Amino acid sequence: LVLLLRDGFTGELPGNRRGERLPVMTMADVYEVLRERLKGRTVEGHRVPAPRMSTRDSGHRIPLAANRAHTPHTSSPPHLAPAAPVPGSPAKVHTAYAATRYFTGREDELTALARAAEQPAAVCVVHGRGGQGKTEVLRAAAARAGHRFPGGCLEIDLRGWTPGEQPRDPHMAIAEQLHHLGYGPERIPADLTARTETWRLQLAQHPVLLLLDNAHSAKQLAPLLPSAGSPSVVMISSRSELPEISAHLRYELSPLPTEDCVTVWHKMGISQDADDLGRLADRINGSPLALGPVGTRLLRGAHPTAILASLAGPNRHTAFPGLDAAERDAFDSAYTALDADLRTLIHHCAWHPGPDFAPDSLAAMAQRPEHEVEVRLTEIEQILIRKNNRYSLHDSSLAYARRTAAHHCTQDEERSSRSRLYHHLRTGLRHARDALSTSGSQDEQEARTARRWLDAHTQELQSAAHASSTDKWQGAADFLNAVGKALYMDDRYIEAEGIFRTVLTTTAPGSLEQANATYSLGDVHQQRGRYDEATTAYHDALITYQAIGDRHGQANTTHSLGEVHRMQGRYDEATTAYHDALAIYQDLDARIGQANTIDSLGDVHRLQGRYDEATTAYHDALAIYQDLGKRHGQANTIDSLGEVHRLQGRYDEATTAYHDALAIYQDLGDRLGQANTIYSLGDVHQQQGRYDEATTAYRNALAIYQDLGSRLGQANTIYSLGDVHQQQGRYDEATTAYHDALAIYQDLGARLGQANTIYSLGDVHRMRGRYDEATTAYHDALTVHQAIGDRLGQANTTHSLGQVHQSQGRYDEAVGEFQKARDLYSELGITEWADRCQLAASESEAARAKDAGSG
Template sequence: MLEVRLLGPVELWAGGRPLPVGEPRQRTVLAALACEAGRVVTAETLIDRVWGEAVPARARHSLQSHLARVRGALRRGGVDPLVRRSGGYLLDLPADQVDLLRFRALAGAHGDVAQLRSAVRLWRGEPLAGLTGDWPAAMRAAWDAERLLAVVAWAEAELATGDPAAVIGPLGAIVREQPLAEPVAVALMRALHATGRTADALGQYDALRRRLADELGADPAPATQAAHAAILTSNEAAAVAPLEPVPAQLPADVADFAGRAGALAQLDKVPALAVIGGSAGVGKTALAVHWAHRGAARFPDGQLYVDLRGFGPGGTAMDPGEAVRGFLGALGVPAPRIPADPAAQSALLRSRLAGKRLVLVLDNARDSDQVRPLLPGAGACVTLVTSRNQLTGLVAADGAKPLHLDVLDHDEARELLDRRLGRDRTAAEAEAGDAIIGLCARLPLALTLAAAHAVMQPGLGLAALAEGLAGTRHRWAPLAGDTPDTDVRAVFSWSYEALTLDAARLFRRIGVHPGPDFSAAALGFADGLRELTRSNLITEHAPGRYRLHDLMRAYAETLETDPAVRAEDEARLFDHYLGTAFTAAMLLVPARSAPVVPIEAAGQPLADQEAAMRWFAAERAVLLAWAARTDGDRPWQLAWTLDTFLYRQGPWHDLVTVWERALATVLDEPARAYAHTRLARAWTLLDRAAEADRHYRLALELHERAGDRDGQSIVHHEMAILCERQGRMRDALAHAEQALEISGYGSANTLNTIGFYRAQLGDFAGALEFCERALALFENSSDGDDSRAAAWDSLGFIRHGLGEYDAAVECYETALGLYRQLGDLYWVADTLVHLGDTHQACGRTADSTAAWREALTIYEDLGHANAAEVRQRLSAGIPQGS
């Protein structure tokens, strides 16, 4: 088997023996291909990685020679995995045949001591040893940061399994190499303390504290100080506290849970996976949540919960990818690190769950396929799935234990009423209680609603309640279930008919809302909402936000029988959301061009950008639900309003969803061209270059057919950004220059982009001219502060490249001030990193440290992957990637 080794000197092995690779540039070509095995690497990227700024005149010819020699070395291993593809080259090797990629797969197995141990052992010294140039240096720094994270994770796992002595030697060696790497020092302190060498552990802390003070003028991080304090107080539990969040997502337990002793006992015996089935309203969710709460001590690593909406309103079940991404976020995976491919997302979830003891409640599933991407692999997790379907696929193929939940028996139903109403009240009217149990078909949801009605009206006798149920029972057909005994509509209707006229009208209006929840502002009539909440028809699950049980929503949907009134209600609700979304979108980018498809709806007023961001965050799921259930121009209008918010916040999978829905419904060609462009931009953010390129070219075709030169210019500008993300800087510059040529005038954004790319390619003088022209246009236009900030950031990069460090600092600080005003935390942090690099370059160590530490704090708050790079800067005291 062929193997490429990068975690040390670059080596090629086959059949247990090394193969000659050639001189350093050939080893660089092999490394550049191997670190992305299975993916196409463009010729431009290879040239940049091999020669950096010193590109020879005949670089492509030289690259071909190096590739030919690399191919010859690979063939000596008995295979020819080097494949020429359109646009570049692909090393067609499985990930486990490249030590770097194998390391990453093993390092992702959090808590699995064996896999983490194997990951750490793959390192043979300095990665890419013997190779020179900017790219090998940058990779060494980045990969070493990954190694430190893996070493710390391995140390934590060894501590958790009771073998702290195993890590002391390796950790000590790393601390000697990198004395400012705090997480490694903390792990060493914990290991020393766990083996009884507390004095040595405290000595490590003192040495670290002195080094930080002397070299960085800083104190140890809060986590380091906490570990020190825990050792001082011999609080071992705190000293080895987990570094990852412990999710606690379960809904509140049922306060008066009754019966189900047999079902609870069966769940106690479930080794890994159970499917709780039964008719609607039978109490599947209540049982699963109650059992998970009751057994919380068995699951110290937390509880995960998701409503998969398998039988929710509108018949739109949750995409399993959305649930997987939600779980990954709860387990501490930052959004930018979640892969785009659904299979890769599920694999990452399984890795995160490996070795952990969690309970997962997958509620309201539609079918087995919806559940499988969420299931852990082998391990100590227990998963409970609830569904109205039997999910025989999970039972047959995945070994799930089936648990069919029927209605309560009579004694259990009596216990429920006793707990809700009090024994004195039920004993005083025992026959009426029995009648209520029969009329409610012993269905827990129906009994709970009937009991709630009785609690709200303490003067109402149980006999009167039973009489009311009996009097209306024949008027409603079964809402769910497969027998007449499961008729909950009698209870729902009884509660509905007790409402005031205004509250009843409001409840019917809720029936056209797409869910999953709604705000008081959307529905209005606060008194009516309070009445519905008191009647247990809706629940205020967060201040000012309400939702319905899915059965109750289904019931509400049937109440408005006048099609004209229903259409009017839906239009009023949609216009509220669309109008408010339009207001919010314009607050985020005041200079934004009007939408191609006009938006004339009016919604609620919003004060400022901060209020707009809060509103979008609260209503995102509702807006996505509207986009999924409407047609015509509506999905396009919603996508247009959501675009800026989703772009800034990072749920870029949702950007893909809304723009794909827009393309599926809108007919107007200019609107379709715009949608193709924005969808391509979303795919660019997700590093799906092929999809992005396809949609950009479709947009270009539409713009060219319409003779829309401005549209063509915009698309080429966006294609430049796609090339930049692929490392194809020369192609990026070519597209940006084509955008300028097509438009016929100097768009400020385009000029700034051209300048930035010229600077990236080393043409700082030419770059300066373009960016100064861009800034002059920005300062005399209505473009937003984010555009001006970008121009100042580009000028900072250029001035730094020219060695004009004081001028670079002024540029970066101007950009920083603008980004702070916008509240754009990501770009604040990004600019702080660049500012710190410039301070460091001119010897102002204290200033660079302050900038980097603030950037690190922001990245950590955002859960962004760039935090690791900033930590490396702080540890090494030198800029990287500038």
Template sequence: MAGATFGILGPVQVRAADGREIALKGKEHALLTMLLLNVNAPVSRDRLIAALWETAPPSAVSNLQTHVARIRKALGSDVRLFTRGSGYLLEADENDVDLLVFDREVRRARADARRGDLVAAARGFQGALALWRGRPAEGVQVHDWMRERVAELEERLAETRLDAAEARLGAGSPAEVIGDLRSFVAEQPLRERAWHLLMLAYVRAGQRHRALESYERARTHLVAERGAEPGLDLRRLHAVTLADERSAAEPGPRTTVCQLPPDHADFVGRRDEVAAVTRNLLSAHGTSAGTAVPVSAISGQGGVGKTTLAVRVAHQLRHEFPDGQLYIDLRGCERHPLDAAEALGRFLRALGLDSSRLPADLDQRVELYRESLADRRYLMVLDNAADEAQVRPLIPGTRGCAVLITSRQRLAMLPATRRIDLDVMPVADAVELLGNIIGAEKVVDTPSEARTLVRLCGELPLAVRIAGAKLAARPHWDLGHLITRLSDTRGRLGQLSHGSREVRASIAIGYQSLPSQAQRMFRRLGLLEAPDFAIWAGAALLDTSEPEAEQLMEQLADVRLLEVAGHGPGGQVRFRFHDLIRAYARERAEADETDGARSAALERAFSGWLDLARRAHRRLCGGDYRIVHGDGIVWRLDAKAAERVVADPLAWIEAEAAGVVESVRQCAALGFDELCWDLATSTMDLFQTRSFHNEWRTTHETALRRARVSGDLRGQAAMLHGLARLCFALDDRTGCGPALEEALELFDKAGDRHGHALALVNQAELHRLQGRDADALACYEQAGEGLARAGDRSMEITVMRGIGRIHFRMGRLEQAGTFVRRAVRMADEVGDVRSREFTRIVLGEIVLAQGDPAAAEGHFSQALAVLGALGFPSGVGYAALGLAEVRLARQDVADAERLLEQPLAIYRDIGDKVGQARVLFTQAEVWRRQRRLEEAAELLEEVVALCAAIQAPSRQGLALRLLGDVHRDAGDLPAAVAAWRRALPFLEATSAPEAGKVAALIEQHTA
């Protein structure tokens, strides 16, 4: 992070590379805190807005962009704060954030402890603990989900304190840790591990009576708060202490049943899940939950570590269930799961019943099983369950026992069940697991490669274990070698196999258990490159109804071959693949589907995206205006359902932006030429409104390349026109002209008069911005016939607004107002809300110039509210700038300066240099009136350079004119005259009224 460091383990601290402390206040401080609490993980915009405002204002999206931009400005190049989808990601290296340093040091210390180097471990834990300066994010009011994160960090702190005490105790320093442990149990008196360590420290320090006193205090707290006696470990240590033993020796051989598989020595992470399952299972011995047998059900996709987690918890709780632990693999993912009667037979035999006594009837076996378990304390681990019907007979009838289930299904119909949905591992935990397998020093030495490797494994524990096993078996391989092999997505599953274990087989188990239609849905969804998709996409792929598609996709989600990604526009559930499962789905599609079937399925899906994109565009722009289309769509959604999905067109493009980009790429690769460019052009205005410039560029450049290869003249022209508009949005006047010229030529060759007129309007806009008003008016007039023939009223609005702006610049305010008011009325008739409010801002500028700030404020305020609710950042910035200029006209200079913060932040965030130049120009005028003349002059030189870079001669001339005024106010007439003389050529070419005024000033001060 270029030298900046951040502290979150206490009050938030930000230090620049030079050691300066950077102070952020208010919502910027809170926003940075939220991002630091989730460093290196994206945080959704909705979460951030919910945390920043109890009741989000209509302008919350643009306000959030403002706060992000202010953080970027305050930290400059010292921060890597990126937009990710509809959220933000704060990216940091391990040494840049105290939380990341803490995690790294704890991992190293635990690795030392596993190797038996307790002195080094104790030193490492103490170094990690020294990073804590108080509560995480201390002093910041936290939202509910932030509070959960803070609680998680505090839990990690508590576990690390106990790890440190245990290491120091094992290193032979019992007397030194007693004080720390006494403080700990005073703070958290219900942690049995802390009491156990304190008793052990007293025993080893020769203070047996203190150990016995500690046991009584622990027992008092536990009975009072939990209604339960201390666990077996504490009771056993108490017993040996009474017998004057000097250490807590392990007990002798047990006679109870234990069928548990071995625990994984390299188990890492899953702290919250372990704690949740443990709490629930221990309630079997409490009194607060009635008489129901507690059941914990861990669900998740194959290879995610369900069994590993269940076995770890079961081993940790062995002493809480002293009568025994029964385990069985129910083979739920196989074609023939284990019969419940057979499972009961195995359990009954393990409980000591002779096979000859076992009844054949299922109900009789259930009765015998529950009778055998009555008033006893057993833990049953039911691994790999198929469904509720399979496990229901295996649940004991009386409290005292507990049940731990794993399944790919969510077992929603079991009573008294605590369900844990297990996701893939966090990257840091997956890296630690890899280090446990191949050696911690290898991941410590190459942390970036280790993170890349686990990401290629999809953070799936099984895949990480297999990758680690391959590296351990081939010591001549380094991480980079395996990364190269895994980077080929088509061969990745083949690489993730070692010995008898492979990721492909784990996925195949779930796939093979599906009916044929669900298998077909799985295969075809795997053909899509979109990161997530709605139900309609599945319907298109199978050419079926949405209800049937939803049923099949939910079936895939039930067996964890799909993941629910959330809800999208129209309330449709959105699904996604884990990367490795997608690779398997594609393998099956290529093996089991013909080329024709795959191509037809994809063409229907991409047609669905196009159909929705067209509908969303029509809703945004009031009709099929501003763009050209191809001639057909292969597949359409049900009309009512489609209109419901795009009821909020900008919410739709937010949900589908990545899918549109990937669909355009796939269309290009598959030769769906017209689909490719039509989808790109249909989403252009949607992308522009949300300032999705990267997506806009990618789709158009991809489609242009394909259209050039296929010789599609209309497609080439449409994409060049779209790229020219993108140049406008990014203030790239150099690239705009050539693209428009070629688009005009190609539209003409293709005989597309509407497309030709669209390009002429944008050429007129370019001439206007360059101050070539006569050329602009000629282009506007020439475009009119083609627009009228096509019925493109939205572009007629652009023409009227452009002509009005030319009159405005020439000082003809009445004529300007006439054209712009007509444009507002037409936009209202058409239903083009975006154009109407954007045009209203221009009207506000005109009436402000006519000396009516009250009317101007009304126009700007209405536009700000509507465009803010619409989520149109550049429009919001434009309206907010207008309000600042109203304040300036009323001589409220301080309020004007305050109001300028928002548009400047927005324009910087979206990269709008014209907008930045306008705001900085107004800021310079504010400083001039505040007599901050030196600062104003420096700022205006910056504006002049910016306008020169983006080829905005009118703005450049106005900035130089104001620079001359500033020098004159400062008493430097030679500098003033020099600035005015620099301004005059620009103004003579672009603004006759201003040119006359400046010429008069030069004459006045040189006479």
């Protein structure tokens, strides 16, 4: 010890560390080095005893002395600048967890895995019984080998052996991983074969270390494995040997040696002087999962011999022929050490549908104050897994916990507990959505709290909603729909679609719940620019509403069909749908529906440039809203009137209208309405050439959108900031903004936003005289506009193609594009722009004739 303190550390240390890289020597470091150096040493024929360490309250971390052998680490010569990132290369993604700080031993396994990871497309399988520590071995191996993979390290729990759950669908896992890697929904193929090919191509182009934990079978793994020759490497853990997998390395994980079990307990702060630790390690058969629960009892003062006696009692297994029996006894030992209150909490943990939970959920299940539950949960963290103040049970512990709860409690108690959970989550969801939509500037902290609650509970909400359906909870369909709508509002369209489809498969055909879910699917399709699918969904919902006689549902769905037609520029069909919906609302005396539909008719007139008719419609809608006292509707309609004034160049009147709308939104605490109106004020400033004021307004709106988590609002605002830069001739900044907006649109699957942004990138190229690039961008935008049926977008893009050809002196092509654009505008009823296109075509014809004459 004296020599060690005098000379310092050098050489290899546990945890893949180098002694000379450590600036200080901690209690645990000194213990590890002494233990290694004295192992097997004798003095005069007598074996040197192993060093002993006894600490508490994390005393193992105490620095004892400076490391005199410390050599600062430099990753590259000081004169070399760090390499610049490769343009377009994806960010390194690391989703693997770190191994527990108590991880000990397994050096042979880690060395073998590290060597295997040097081979391209290596597949390594670590198998063994549940609770052997397979997951921790994979994570420790990743800590050693992960730096070799520029794409990062991805960990996927396949839930192959998790009690009460089905193994994960590998194709869904691929979709989630591609999303983590930056793929937007539209880049993730719906065809499963194509999705697998996309995944393998990603693994081939961007090498990653892939940890596939808790795998069930070769069939589950097959789509996830890289192609031959891929630079990516896979490490798999499973209770099965997986003989069908062609593995470069297959290792059966044995129980942890007795010496390593004792070392783990020492690292936890259990006294080295405690008797019979070695016998206790043998008794639990070296189960890593049992180390925590048993260690907890030891830390609380239980003597090893007392734990041994309890494990051998008449109500416990007297032998441990297999690891599962050892795990069960270790869990039972920890369970019986708890007081009655903590045992009850464990029952509620077992009943929770997963995948994890926060103290508020468990408090609702147990009918206890949240602060009490949060404090008490810290007393059983050796049984629970804790991350970011959320808890879960290891899959093996979950099986024992459920078995124990079933033994001590009735099914009615379980059902009641879960019912309280469903009610709590549904209520919390409603309050969070209300806070985000209606909290005023004085309650911004409340909105942020709501946003954090939603982010933390998203996976739990989805799992609980599905479980409520399985439990046939009376509010299940409503709960599922609420979760689906929350996901939809958060721009999580793929997950929302999955929830709504669950409603369709779990409710009676032709029921109101079916109609509502189908209608919501239409909303998802519409938001993603999948207008044909939206139309189909709305028609299906309409048929069901008609069959059950729900006329209000018929009116709403017909109105939404009008919205789809309007988005596609099919204004005559939109108008017809709106009038049909209006007739039903009038028959039902549903005045709010009447006002909404008249407002939508105003939108159609505005888009067609029929501003007087639009103004009349908006005033008619406003009168109804005022009569009903619906201030939110009043604000929306006043905002729309401001839009008409802006389009007519009546900027003072537009500004007044927007400020009037903003005042109402602020009074109501509608932060989304505030953001939208501030955004519109930015449009007014931009059109007046007041670019600094426009930029300020857009940035203020962007801050609110970011606070609300409205990614679509963020994309729209960043796009408009790009417009400001473009109009100021700051083309590089405009291009950056457009690309930033495009990335969000692509991630959301918002195809109309994508088309508009690509169109604007074409404008930038045209302004810079890069006509070939402009033509390519316009054609790309036109393809999307045609795919979604957006006729106004087609007209605008065709007109711009004509301008490019005209600038290049290609007058024949210019005339053709201007005439096509003229016809589209005429069909849409936008006569002003139809006339402009005719004039442009005539100018091109004149220029063509002039060129021919001079020739």
